[in-house]
Amino acid sequence: MKEFTYKDSGVDIEAGYESVERIKKHVARTATKGVISGLGGFGGMFELPEGYEHPVLISGTDGVGTKLLIAQMMDKHDTIGVDCVAMCVNDIACQGASPMFFLDYIACGKNDPAVIENIVKGICDGCIEGEMALVGGETAEMPDMYKPEEYDLAGFAVGVAEKSEIIDGSSIGEGDILVGIPSSGVHSNGFSLVRKILFDHRGYSVTDYIDDLQDKLGNVLLTPTRIYVKAVKAALAAGKVKGIAHITGGGFYENIPRALPVGCKAVIDLGSFERPKIFEFIQKEGSVAQKEMYSTFNMGIGLMLVVSPEEKDAVLNGLKAAGEDPRVIGKVEKGEGVELWG
Numbered sequence: 001m002k003e004f005t006y007k008d009s010g011v012d013i014e015a016g017y018e019s020v021e022r023i024k025k026h027v028a029r030t031a032t033k034g035v036i037s038g039l040g041g042f043g044g045m046f047e048l049p050e051g052y053e054h055p056v057l058i059s060g061t062d063g064v065g066t067k068l069l070i071a072q073m074m075d076k077h078d079t080i081g082v083d084c085v086a087m088c089v090n091d092i093a094c095q096g097a098s099p100m101f102f103l104d105y106i107a108c109g110k111n112d113p114a115v116i117e118n119i120v121k122g123i124c125d126g127c128i129e130g131e132m133a134l135v136g137g138e139t140a141e142m143p144d145m146y147k148p149e150e151y152d153l154a155g156f157a158v159g160v161a162e163k164s165e166i167i168d169g170s171s172i173g174e175g176d177i178l179v180g181i182p183s184s185g186v187h188s189n190g191f192s193l194v195r196k197i198l199f200d201h202r203g204y205s206v207t208d209y210i211d212d213l214q215d216k217l218g219n220v221l222l223t224p225t226r227i228y229v230k231a232v233k234a235a236l237a238a239g240k241v242k243g244i245a246h247i248t249g250g251g252f253y254e255n256i257p258r259a260l261p262v263g264c265k266a267v268i269d270l271g272s273f274e275r276p277k278i279f280e281f282i283q284k285e286g287s288v289a290q291k292e293m294y295s296t297f298n299m300g301i302g303l304m305l306v307v308s309p310e311e312k313d314a315v316l317n318g319l320k321a322a323g324e325d326p327r328v329i330g331k332v333e334k335g336e337g338v339e340l341w342g
Contacts, residue, residue, distance in 0.1 A: 009143070010110070010141070010143030010144070011111075011141045011143065012110075012111055012141065015110075015111040015112070015113055015141075016111055016139065016141065018113040019111055019113040019116040019117065019139055020039065020040075022113050022114075022116070022117040022120075023039075023116065023117055023120040023121075024039060026117070026120055026121045026123075026124040027039055027120070027124060027134050029124055029128060030102075030124050030127040030128055030132070030133045030134045031133055032100075032101075032131075032132065032133045033049075034046045034047045034048070034049060034100055034101070034133065035101070035133045035135060037135065037136075039136070041136075043136065044101065044103060044135030044136030045135070046100055046101045046133065046135055046158075048160065049098075049100070049160065052160065052162055053162065053163075053164075054162060054163040054164065055160050055161070055162065055163070056160065056161050056162070056163045056166060057158055057159070057160055058092045058095050058096075058097035058158070058159045058160070058161055058166075059092065059156065059157065059158045059159075060088045060089070060091040060092045060156070060157050061088060061154065061155065061156040061157075062084070062087035062088045062091065062154065062155065063084065063087070063152065063153060063154035063155070064080055064083045064084050064087065064153050064154075064188050065188055065189065065191055065192075065249075066191040066192050066195060067080065067083060067186075067188050067191045067221070067222075068080060068151065068152065068153060069191070069195065070191065070195075070206060070218060070221045070222055071222060072149060072150065072151075073206045073218065074206050074218040074219075074222060076218075076222060077115050077118040077119050077122070078118040078119075078121055078122050079122050079125075079222055079224045080119060080122055080153060080222075081104070081119050081120060081121065081122025081123030081124070081125065081126055081153070082122045082123075082125055082126040082129070082224035082225065082227070083122075083126075083187070083188045083224055083225045084104065084122075084123060084126065084153050084154065084155040085102060085123055085126025085127055085129075085130055085155060085157070085227065086126060086130075086187070086188070086224070086225035086226065086227045087155070087188050087225060087248065088102065088155045088156060088157035089102070089126075089130040089132065089157045089159075089227060089229055090225075090226075090227065090228050090229075090246045090248075090302075090303065091157075091246050091248075092157055092158075092159045093159070093228055093229050093232045093244070093246075094167065094232075094244040094245065094246050094259070094303075095161065095166055095167050095168070095244075096161045096165055096166050096167040096232075096236065096241075096244075097159030097160060097161045098131075098159050098160055098161065098233075099130050099131055099132035099157060099158075099159040099229055100132055100133070100158050100159055100160055101132050101133045101134070101135045101157075101158055102123070102126075102127050102130070102132050102133070102134050102135070102155055102156065102157050102158075103134070103135060103136045103137050103155065103156045104120070104123050104134070104137035104138075104153070104154070104155045104156075105137060105138050105140070105153070105154045105155070105156075106119060106120075106137070106138070106139045106140070106151055106152070106153055107139075107140045107142055107145070107146065107151060107152045107153075108139065108140070108141055108142070108146055108150065108151035108152075109141075109142065109143050109145070109146030109147045109148045109149065109150045109151070110141065110143065110148035110149070111139060111141045115151070116139055119151070119153060120134075120137070122224075123137075123155070126224075126227060129227045129229070129230075130157075130227045130229045131229055131230070132157065132159075167241060167242070167243060167244055168243075169242060169243035169259045169260055169261055169306070170261055171242050172242045172243050172259075172260055172261055172264055172306050172332060173264065173332065174264070174332055174333055174334050175308075175309060175331065175332065176242060176306050176307065176308055176309070176331065176332040177306070177307050177308070177309055177312045177328060177330075177331055177332075178266060178268065178304055178305070178306060178328070178329050178330040178331060178332065179235075179304065179305040179306075179307060179312070179315060179316065179319075179326050179327070179328055179329065180272075180273055180301035180303070180304050180305075180326065180327045180328075180329040181228060181231055181301065181302060181303040181304070181305070181319070181324055181325075181326055181327075182226075182273070182274070182300060182301065182302065182324075182325055182327075183225075183226055183247070183276070183298045183299075183300055183301060183302030184223050184224065184225065184226045184276075184302070185220065185221075185223040185276050185278050186221060186223070186278055186279075186282075186297060186298075187225040187226070187248070187298055187302060188225045188248075189248050189249040189250075189251075189296070189297065189298070190249070190251075190296040190297045191221075193282075193286070193288075193296055194221065194282060196286075197282060197285050197286035197288070198217065198282065198285060198286075201285075201286065202285050202286075204217055205217070205218075206218030206221070210281065212277055212280075212281055213277055213278060213281060220278050221278070225302075226302050226303075228246075228302065228303045230322060231303065231319060231322060231324050232244065232303075234318045234319055234321065234322035234324070235305055235315050235318055235319055237318060238314045238315050238317060238318020238319070238321075239307065239311040239314035239315040239318065240307065240308065240311050241305050241306070241307055241311075241315065242306045242307060242308065243259040243260065243305070243306035244259060244303065244304070244305050244306070245258060245259035245303070245304045245306075246302070246303055247298040247299075247301055247302055247303065247304065248298070249296075250295065250296075251293070251294050251295045251296050251297050251298065251299065252266075252268065252294045252295070252299065252301075252338050252340070253291075253294060253295045253337070253338050254295070256268075256304060256338050257336070257337055257338060259304070259306060260306070260332065262336075263334060263335075263336070264332050264333075264334070264335070264336075265332065265333050265334065265335030265336055265337055265338070265339060266330060266332060266337075266338045266339070267330050267331055267332070267333050267339045267341070268329050268330035268338065268339070268340050268341070269329060269330050269341060269342045270340055270341065270342040271342035272327050272328060272329045272330070272342070273300055273301055273327045273329055274300055275299050275300040276300055279293065279297060279299055279300065282297075290340075294340060301327075301329065304329070305326075306332065312328070316328070
């Protein structure tokens with residue numbers, strides 16, 4: 001009778017060991033003062049920072065969505081981890097959290113140590129940009145659920161904020177100013193529509209050079225999601241911020257109202273900011289209506305801050321000093337939801 005091994009089922013433990021050895025040097029780059037454990041333990045440990053009277057933990061979890069399929073089409077895996085970190089840490093930054101640590105989960109059909117290393121390298125790059133440590137993770141090899149070249153990626157971020165300084169939007173009122181911070185492109189939302197239009201409907205390939213974009217389509221689509229931690233910290237240091245919205249899935253129409261109290265409406269001037277060319281390309285190739293575009297994508301604004309008129313200049317100057325290009329994109333009026341004009 002044959003003696004079966006785990007490898008006979010498609011799970012290669014030795015490849016798993018190699019992956020861990022490959023990623024150690026990347027994880028070490030993310031170590032911060034609060035880390036009190038290394039890779040290999042059953043749980044990652046992180047010490048709460050000092051100086052808080054009433055610390056509140058703020059957490060967020062997310063994945064990259066079908067942008068992963070673009071990475072797999074391109075066989076380019078070293079930036080998709082940045083997207084994973086960004087989708088988690090940008091959310092918790094909206095409530096004023098200072099990021100502390102991150103954990104990742106990779107599920108794959110076949111554990112290719114070189115691919116896993118590149119994914120984790122991107123995660124570590126994102127953690128460094130987000131000023132937090134990667135304290136643990138999991139790589140699950142599941143050949144019966146994924147094809148050998150397929151994988152999924154998700155993450156979990158934890159930050160801390162002083163309870164009295166949590167940003168909840170409750171003080172926002174009529175006349176407050178909306179400040180937008182540019183995105184780097186599509187970020188990590190709406191890729192099911194992107195793929196439906198550009199690949200299924202129009203027949204493009206990720207390797208096609210697009211004159212209007214001045215690059216290969218796959219390269220443009222894989223542009224990593226911006227991480228806004230430093231921008232938020234700069235804004236908070238410069239003045240009082242009443243509300244923050246991360247423009248992710250659902251675009252303007254879903255995300256901006258999440259930062260506003262009942263009875264407040266965001267009125268946005270579409271002529272106040274630039275839209276990356278990739279959005280014009282998607283809209284043209286798919287004959288997508290404007291409202292659908294602004295209901296699906298960030299359209300060039302990845303993060304929106306709400307400040308009072310009195311704090312506007314201080315916050316704008318603080319953001320500019322941090323290397324940002326903030327734009328006043330609108331104001332708050334009485335009402336509900338979002339109104340676009342221009």
